[in-house]
Every structure is written in C-alpha cells, then in structure tokens.
Amino acid sequence: MAMMPGATNRLLANQARQGRMQSYDAAVLHTMVGSLAGTDSMFQKDGTVGTESHFGVGENGEICQWVDTAYTADANYLGSGHVISIETADYGGSFGRWNTNGDNVPYWNAKQIVAIVKILQWVHKTHGIPLRAMKSVTEKGVGYHAQGVPNNGLPASLRGTKYQWSKYPGKVCPGKKRISQIPEIVRLAQGNTAPTTQPAPEPATPKGVLGMTKRINAYRKKAQKATGTRHLMIDDKGNYTIATGPAEAVVSAKADISGLKKGEHGFLILAEVMYKKGQPTVISREIATVKVTANTVWSVAGAWALPKDHKGKSPRLRLIFKTSSKTATAHNVYISGVRD
Ligand SMILES: [Zn+2]
Incomplete structure (x- = not known):
C-alpha cells in the first residue's frame, strides 16, 4: 500500500489486476483536456480496465489518487510499470474553453503548481524518484508525456521499449506552456539545492x-x-x-x-x-x-x-x-x- 497523505482516496476498482510497479524511474506530468470531476467520473466508470493515472490535480489544487502507487497505471503505455503518472485539469472553470486542436493548453495555475510540488515531494520520499527535470526519456526524474511519444520526444530507436509512453505519434501532452513551467516546479519541489x-x-x-x-x-x-x-x-x-x-x-x-x-x-x-x-x-x-x-x-x-x-x-x-x-x-x- 502506498497512498499519499492529503490526497483524496478515489481508488479505482480492481487495483491488483494492474500488476505491480517494476521500478520507479519517473514522475510524468499529463494534461487532461478536461476537468478533474470529468476525468474522475470517466476513470471510475471504466475502473482499471481503461487508461488511468495514479494522481489527478484539479483546477483548485485538489489532489486525488486513483491508483495505489504499488500498482501500475496505464497512462504511460509501455512505460506504465516504471512511471508514476499525474493528470492535471486544464479545461472549463477558470481555464475557460479553448481550441483543443493543437498546442493551446493553458498554464498550470499557482494552486496546481503547489499540488504538483507536493506530489513530487511525496514520490521522491516514498519511491526515490529524483527531483530533477528529465532532459530525455531515458533519464530518471520528473518528466512529461511528450518526452516518450513517437514523432515527438521519443527517439525512433526506443520505439517498442519501456520508454515509449504513448501509442499515438505526435501527442503534445501536456502542451508547451505547461512544459515550460516544469523546471521551476522541480526547483520548488527540491525546496532548495544549496548545500x-x-x-x-x-x-x-x-x-x-x-x-x-x-x-x-x-x-x-x-x-x-x-x-x-x-x-x-x-x-x-x-x-x-x-x-x-x-x-x-x-x-x-x-x-x-x-x-x-x-x-x-x-x-x-x-x-x-x-x-x-x-x-x-x-x-x-x-x-x-x-x-x-x-x-x-x-x-x-x-x-x-x-x-x-x-x-x-x-x-x-x-x-x-x-x-x-x-x-x-x-x-x-x-x-x-x-x-x-
Ligand atoms: Zn498525457
């Protein structure tokens, strides 16, 4: 059992059918193209049969946990046995409605950043995932979905390996604005690196x-x-x-x-x-x-x-x-x- 204190327990049915995590290489950020409530009801309906992530972060910084981090979540395709996945809200409410064709995902807001920092600190402490921004999919640390996507961050030579994080070529998740925020978020999660x-x-x-x-x-x-x-x-x-x-x-x-x-x-x-x-x-x-x-x-x-x-x-x-x-x-x- 590995549940994050402070996260709302929204564990999906039949966790154990997912299989256990094989290693803890990375914490990977995603964007929902939706709200936390919408994503939660979709995940609850499908249980662990469909695609799901370990954590979800809402518009107001709410954190919910869908999968015990002892088990895999399917959001990272072939990497799912090695990656803790974090979905984040981006649509409706204060984000408004935006054209979801293309790379228009809005920035994470301050409350979401705080929530992401807390999750990263917890997975670092609990599973030893390093608090550093990954430059490529083969590093360990904090990454984002597009790094493991064919025709995007994934080198062609790594297709079909645990580094392939999506079936769908060209996926931009979580979008260029959110990707640009990651180094600063990791710095916040480190607290400080001064020796x-x-x-x-x-x-x-x-x-x-x-x-x-x-x-x-x-x-x-x-x-x-x-x-x-x-x-x-x-x-x-x-x-x-x-x-x-x-x-x-x-x-x-x-x-x-x-x-x-x-x-x-x-x-x-x-x-x-x-x-x-x-x-x-x-x-x-x-x-x-x-x-x-x-x-x-x-x-x-x-x-x-x-x-x-x-x-x-x-x-x-x-x-x-x-x-x-x-x-x-x-x-x-x-x-x-x-x-x-
Ligand atoms: Zn994603």
Whole structure:
C-alpha cells in the first residue's frame, strides 16, 4: 500500500489486476483536456480496465489518487510499470474553453503548481524518484508525456521499449506552456539545492512560473528554538520574512525538526502575518500547514497573494512552527519560491 497523505482516496476498482510497479524511474506530468470531476467520473466508470493515472490535480489544487502507487497505471503505455503518472485539469472553470486542436493548453495555475510540488515531494520520499527535470526519456526524474511519444520526444530507436509512453505519434501532452513551467516546479519541489552556505541570488528566469520572475531563496543552517508559536528565522542573519505584500508568491519551505519527544507533534505553517513594529505580530491566514509527527525533514508548499498594507500593518509571508513541545528545534530551514 502506498497512498499519499492529503490526497483524496478515489481508488479505482480492481487495483491488483494492474500488476505491480517494476521500478520507479519517473514522475510524468499529463494534461487532461478536461476537468478533474470529468476525468474522475470517466476513470471510475471504466475502473482499471481503461487508461488511468495514479494522481489527478484539479483546477483548485485538489489532489486525488486513483491508483495505489504499488500498482501500475496505464497512462504511460509501455512505460506504465516504471512511471508514476499525474493528470492535471486544464479545461472549463477558470481555464475557460479553448481550441483543443493543437498546442493551446493553458498554464498550470499557482494552486496546481503547489499540488504538483507536493506530489513530487511525496514520490521522491516514498519511491526515490529524483527531483530533477528529465532532459530525455531515458533519464530518471520528473518528466512529461511528450518526452516518450513517437514523432515527438521519443527517439525512433526506443520505439517498442519501456520508454515509449504513448501509442499515438505526435501527442503534445501536456502542451508547451505547461512544459515550460516544469523546471521551476522541480526547483520548488527540491525546496532548495544549496548545500551548506547561503546561496547566491540566482538571476531571474525569463519566464519563471505564471509570469513570476523573481526567485526567492533563503537558507538557515543554524539550529533555532521551535517551541510555542515560533516564527522561524529563514537565514543566518536572523530574518523572518519570506515576502512582503503586495506580492503574489508560490513558495516551498523545508525544515529539519528535532527535539520532539515521543508522542509530541507540531505544525509547520506557511502563514500570512500582519507586522507592525512594537505590536505583536499576528497570523492573519494559514496558507498551508503540515502536521509534524517525527524528528525528520518536513516540507510545506503554498501559493498566496499578499495584500497591501492594511491599517498601518504590513502583510508578510513567514514560516511558523507551532507545538506544545518544550524541546523542539529547527535547523536547515530552506525557502524556495517565485514571486512577482
Ligand atoms: Zn498525457
């Protein structure tokens, strides 16, 4: 059994007839040409008899799991025994209606990006799939459907092998706009790659994600107390604030939590707080929360539009640890993100 915590359980009937995964080479992104609800009802109707994927991501970042990752899902044709597949919504609702002939799939929105980041982090932790953007179908890591499609990314010499991910030549899934977002999404999933020192600011990418081109990077190696409702320092200079409003941001944060005693837990929270010098800083919104139950590395990801100053208070994005433990500490705090 391998079910992702936080995903809605929509397991299809007769999982076991799918056969077990033979290896975990890649997490592969797809687009539905549809909505999550529509795709879900199609998959539920056919059960595991038709084509299905392991995960689905909706327009609002909802995650559902259709197939236990112990078993194969058929979305990647000959690669299905080696690939975790992730379908994503792209049609109707806020995406509107678009001409589905051609390569017109709209960009993933911020909530979908956060959901994809969470799935990638989970499959990395659970199945060891590397958090790197695959340059070709034979690498291991995070890829997209068209990389294994004949007359598209698949080299002719690999037809008929496990690298052939579709029967249908020329398929463009998940579309050029979404493909362009993948490197930044993988970077967000990594949390940060800085080894031991404060990372140098990276140049803004030409596209970034969602037109957000400023990168957010911070790293604090030193241990800090993480008791009570504690705003965590994000660098060794003692800064707390990840972003100050007004700003739109997609952020992933990681922290190594230790000092929890048996039975103790905590919550790692990406939060909007209202700051004013000389006044208590209050949490105005919990953007994303993960329950921390053991002494190990935890990650949390979220997207948020920080408003402008409000009644003399400045809205800020911070990482907070909340616990009743008297001994919890945090070290190796990594912040990675993009903002406008
Ligand atoms: Zn696909």
